[in-house]
Amino acid sequence: MCHTDVPHGQVTPAVDRREVRVPLATGEFMPGTLLTDGSEGPGILVAADIHGPSPFYDALAARLASAGYTVLLPDYFFRQGPPAGPDLESAFARRGKLDEARTLHDLDDACGWLAAETGSSRVGSIGFCMGATFTLDLASTRSDMVTVAYYGFPVPQSTLVAPPPRPVDLVESQRGPVLAFWGEEDRGVGLDHVRAYAGLAEQANPAFAYEILPGLGHGFLATSDIDDRTDPGGRTWHRVLHLFGDHLRDASGGTA
Incomplete structure (x- = not known):
């Protein structure tokens, strides 16, 4: 299960939103939303799942913005346009048209761009499902990242039309703080791949940490109370906030 709607009872903070066009090396511009609370804090990129920048991700981005960060929620499906419908089948059909290796370069x-906008020496990223696969790749291809990955695919599915680089193939180059989460009941991601990836990441990167949560499946944050530290999913969210607080605040150039 991926994320589209804001969970029942979860309040989206009121923050400033600005539509932006991110310049790409191809000469194109990737659209996105930049969310802030006016404090010009360090930047965090939110990489959404197969549905793209849904209300669920706008709400999470607003939460991060209300904590003092400059948050970019990009639409990396901009070349494909919106899906034919709100159902998962339409989302998969659109994904089949996505060049995911090209998307990694876009991100x-x-x-x-976000580093330049905020004047920070480090950039945060948080990804979910296919978006988490991208953030794990970025943790291995950039040296300035503070990375969070929820249920990413160390080995992307063999059915993908144009897959991204496999994070497991890049893991020896992983750098910077990385925090990754998976659910023990996630049948699609391949827990054998997860455990193999985590073992290699622990050897390559002293700043890598991960957790496999018992009793939870794919997309568990969509059914979690992220305000409740006793909720397993909520506890992961508080770990995320601590990670960004510990490793982004001192890289903000004094503006946060």
């Missing part, structure tokens, strides 16, 4: 450009 790399977006991280560079």
